[in-house]
Amino acid sequence: MPDDHAIEVPDEVDIERPSAARMYDYYLGGSCHFAADRTLAAEILRAWPDMPAIARANRDFLHRAVRYLSGQGVDQFLDLGAGIPTAGNTHDIALSLNPDARIVYVDVDPVAVAHSTVILQDVPNATVVHADLREPASILTRSEVPSFLDLSRPVGVIMLAVLHFLTEEDDAPGVVAAYREATGPGSFLVVSHGTLDYMPAQARQAEGVYQRASHRLNFRSRAQVLGLFDGYELEPPGLVDIIHWRPELSADEPDPLGGGDVARYSGYVAVGRKA
Ligand SMILES: C[S@@+](CC[C@H](N)C(=O)[O-])C[C@H]1O[C@@H](n2cnc3c(N)ncnc32)[C@H](O)[C@@H]1O
Structure with missing residues (x-):
């Protein structure tokens, strides 16, 4: 258990309010969470004991996707809702493959941003922006973005x-489209998204628990997740269960639960390319 007093906390943070970012860090075995985060995360784990393995599978998909995009010549990444830094961040993978890669992280959680700032202080090719991804116009005009990324060229x-924290009122398809329109031809969209298609009762229970967190969960159906890729051509194998997207690119373990039981992951992933 971490020493809560050892965690650097920006003034505006209410540590009594469970944070989706810090709960996820808890699932991943990180040390950046407080008692309120752990209490709510424990409720999730009672409802959905596979959550730590799901989080690990999600990180493994990130690694595979960044390797894939780097292989396609992408050297700029905009990671929205990037979370609290943990092993194998986007910049770690991208820079290991191309030392000239440039990475901008965005997160709305002040603790995630504070930790990213510390991690990135000796990484000149990467930066972090504290912002809400639901406001693409304001993010894309922040000085960090044009100074790190050339949006007329392909961007990953x-x-x-993260998109399963956007409600219907937030218009996730419209938000995603704004980033698509702002980025050049040959850009890619990488998404992972939880679903209630497989285990609706369990997924609804998790949504209920997250009502008390900083961000509410809003799982979507396969058709809804597919709809987020309007304007993109899906790269093979298309929209698939999280463990089935190019597992050969994994350096670790795409299926930490073993057995290929896609219901236990209840999440879709895809990579789309803008023509
Ligand atoms: C479950 S974590 C995922 C972190 C990372 N993307 C990953 O997949 O490993 C979700 C992250 O999205 C962030 N987030 C949620 N809503 C957001 C928003 N509207 N704008 C920016 N970040 C957001 C949370 O603060 C949290 O860090």
Whole structure:
């Protein structure tokens, strides 16, 4: 258990309010969470004991997708809802494959941003922006974005395990389209997204628990997740269960639960290319 007093906390953070970012860090075995985060995360784990393995599978998909995009010549990444830094961040993978790659992280959680800032202080090719991805116009005009990314060239836009925190009123398809329109031909969209298609009762229970967190969960159906890729051509193998997207690119373990039981992951992923 981490020493809560050892965690650097920006003034505006209410540590009594469970944070989706810090709960996810808890699932991943990180050390950046407080008692309120752990209490709510424990409720999730009672409802959905596979959550730590799902989080690990999601990170493994991130690694595979960044390797794939790097192989396609992408050297700029905009990672939206990037979370608290953990092993194998986007910049770690991208820079290991191309030392000239440029990475902008965005997160709305002040603790995630504070930790990213510390991690990135000696990484000149990457930066972090504290912003809400639902406001693409304001993010894309932030000085960090044009100084790190040339949006007229291909950009890898990454939105992993974050769009399921956007409600119907947030218009996730419209938000995604704004980033598509702002980025050049040959850009990619990478998404992972939880679904209620497989285990609706369990997924609804998780949505209920997250009502008390900083961000509410809003799982979507396969058709709804597919709809987020309007304007993109899906790269093979298309929209698939999280463990089935190019597992050969994994350096670790695409299926940490073993057995290929896609219902236990209840999440779709895809990579789309803008023509
Ligand atoms: C489950 S974590 C996923 C982190 C990382 N993308 C990954 O997949 O490993 C979700 C992250 O999205 C962030 N987030 C949620 N809503 C957001 C928003 N509207 N704008 C920016 N970040 C957001 C949370 O703060 C959290 O860090």
